[in-house]
Amino acid sequence: xxxxxxxxxxxxxxxxxxxxxxxxTPFAGWDMPVEYSGITQEHMAVxxxxxxxxxxxMGQIEVAGKGALAAVQRISCNDASxxxxxxxxxxxxxxxxxxxxxxxxxxxxxxxxxMLVVNAANVAADYAWIAEQAAAVGDVAVVxxxxxxxxxxxxxxxxxxxxxxxxxxxxxxxxxxxxxYGEVANARALISRTGYTGEDGFEVxxxxxxxxxxxxxxxxxxxxxxxxxxxxxxxxxxxxxxGMRLHGxxxxxxxxxxxxxxxxxxxxxxxxxxxxxxxxxxxxxxxxRRLVGFExxxxxxxxxxxxxVHNGAPVGxxxxxxxxxxxxxxxxxxxxxxQLSAAGTPLEIDIRGxxxxxxxxxxxxxxxxxx
Amino acid sequence: MAYPADRRYSKDHEWIRLSEGVAEVGITDFAQQQLxxxxxxxxxxxxxxxTAGTAFGTIESVKAVSELFAPMxxxxxxxNTALKDHPEHVNSAxxxxxxxxxRVSDPAGAEGLLDAAQYEALLG
Numbered sequence: 001x002x003x004x005x006x007x008x009x010x011x012x013x014x015x016x017x018x019x020x021x022x023x024x025t026p027f028a029g030w031d032m033p034v035e036y037s038g039i040t041q042e043h044m045a046v047x048x049x050x051x052x053x054x055x056x057x058m059g060q061i062e063v064a065g066k067g068a069l070a071a072v073q074r075i076s077c078n079d080a081s082x083x084x085x086x087x088x089x090x091x092x093x094x095x096x097x098x099x100x101x102x103x104x105x106x107x108x109x110x111x112x113x114x115m116l117v118v119n120a121a122n123v124a125a126d127y128a129w130i131a132e133q134a135a136a137v138g139d140v141a142v143v144x145x146x147x148x149x150x151x152x153x154x155x156x157x158x159x160x161x162x163x164x165x166x167x168x169x170x171x172x173x174x175x176x177x178x179x180x181y182g183e184v185a186n187a188r189a190l191i192s193r194t195g196y197t198g199e200d201g202f203e204v205x206x207x208x209x210x211x212x213x214x215x216x217x218x219x220x221x222x223x224x225x226x227x228x229x230x231x232x233x234x235x236x237x238x239x240x241x242x243g244m245r246l247h248g249x250x251x252x253x254x255x256x257x258x259x260x261x262x263x264x265x266x267x268x269x270x271x272x273x274x275x276x277x278x279x280x281x282x283x284x285x286x287x288x289r290r291l292v293g294f295e296x297x298x299x300x301x302x303x304x305x306x307x308x309v310h311n312g313a314p315v316g317x318x319x320x321x322x323x324x325x326x327x328x329x330x331x332x333x334x335x336x337x338x339q340l341s342a343a344g345t346p347l348e349i350d351i352r353g354x355x356x357x358x359x360x361x362x363x364x365x366x367x368x369x370x371x
Numbered sequence: 372m373a374y375p376a377d378r379r380y381s382k383d384h385e386w387i388r389l390s391e392g393v394a395e396v397g398i399t400d401f402a403q404q405q406l407x408x409x410x411x412x413x414x415x416x417x418x419x420x421x422t423a424g425t426a427f428g429t430i431e432s433v434k435a436v437s438e439l440f441a442p443m444x445x446x447x448x449x450x451n452t453a454l455k456d457h458p459e460h461v462n463s464a465x466x467x468x469x470x471x472x473x474r475v476s477d478p479a480g481a482e483g484l485l486d487a488a489q490y491e492a493l494l495g
Contacts, residue, residue, distance in 0.1 A: 023407075039433040040408040233407070233434050299455075301411050301431050322433060323410040330411075352429070352436075354413075 011056035012150045012211035028121035030057040033231040042234035043325040050156030051230035052218045059123030059146040061116045067139035068112040075133050079267030083108045088177045094275030100251040119247050150211035155201030162222035185217035198242025241324045243364030250319040260291045290341035293363040296330040300356040307350040308334045372400040380490035383440040395469035406432040409461040414450040445475035
């Protein structure tokens with residue numbers, strides 16, 4: 001136990017989390033806060049005010065040089081040629097079979113400079129894969145710059161009012177999936193209007209040695225509005241309520257964007273990318289299974305790994321499931337056969353031997369009101 | 372939170388309060404802290420038998436599911452139906468929130484459980 005804990009990596013905010021009484025848990029090799037005041041309270045704060053999250057475990061991989069666009073186009077399934085400076089794009093890092101090695105957000109920092117934000121568990125593998133593929137393109141440098149950034153997310157309807165007093169950057173002028181540069185609490189920052197909660201909000205990339213100052217400033221700035229520190233537990237329930245996929249659960253190296261209902265992140269019209277042929281073939285043949293949202297109609301909570309049952313036989317698997325604090329419903333995502341994927345289709349989940357009825361429900365479960 | 376002296380505790384972090392052969396069973400403050408926000412408690416129907424040391428139900432927090440272990444053997448007399456709509460009572464008042472009432476088959480079995488001081492020592 002002690003050895004395992006010692007081996008875990010820590011973010012620049014680790015001491016702050018410990019000092020603040022957060023409950024810590026190992027996640028993807030990092031010792032991360034799972035909850036501060038409680039998942040329910042944190043979840044509700046993000047839906048009604050805002051929450052501040054340490055997501056510094058996320059990886060950053062930069063791709064730069066004359067061949068940068070070509071390299072990103074090769075490894076990322078979305079069309080980066082349509083990505084303007086100052087904008088970001090959700091995409092997939094696919095295998096030749098068209099399955100997810102990871103999902104990522106691609107930032108266009110310059111005409112020939114991109115930053116890829118990837119999942120913590122996959123940074124090393126992603127970097128190796130991207131560097132290898134970029135070398136084949138040529139004229140490009142790939143750098144794992146994860147240690148150069150602390151990443152702090154402020155998410156919720158009060159996010160803008162919490163962050164704006166700390167920066168000279170004009171935040172309301174930053175569109176969704178856009179970003180700008182500025183100082184936040186006197187730390188130089190890349191400020192991105194992105195997130196993983198289904199709310200308006202920002203993700204702030206700052207130098208590690210300024211992270212504690214920025215973290216404290218955000219909590220202080222938002223205190224009057226009920227803004228609180230949040231952990232990875234609430235991040236998971238928020239993203240699930242918002243229908244956002246989690247790599248390693250809802251999408252992985254056995255599932256494609258088409259299986260996962262993410263055909264919109266595939267750049268069908270761009271010349272080529274890794275996985276393109278497999279996806280084109282799958283599109284032509286039609287998918288046999290589909291990731292759907294579901295809601296249980298009887299008591300119980302479906303969890304990752306539970307079987308989906310139809311006419312007494314297992315037909316699929318639950319990939320994520322929880323009781324969502326805001327909607328107060330037991331919801332989840334599951335792969336089911338194509339013919340059972342239409343909204344309204346009844347299905348059953350085997351919850352530790354108890355066959356519990358549910359119904360296919362459109363994703364997302366929660367959608368914020370347009371502001 | 373102090374652990375009440377009017378009951379016994381199991382190493383699985385359940386408490387049991389025995390009176391005239393009938394026991395109320397709940398989980399300890401330590402257990403609810405470890406679980407986090409409880410959202411669902413799944414309990415057997417009255418009449419079901421439970422066996423000391425084996426699972427008789429499940430308790431789910433937002434993030435995880437855990438089994439409830441019977442501190443003593445017996446027959447379920449009653450379940451706390453209020454938990455259906457208010458599972459959060461397990462968090463807010465763990466020592467005042469019994470989950471099941473059990474007619475125990477061998478009241479002397481309580482001697483094998485921990486008293487409050489022993490349980491607190493277990494927690495360290």
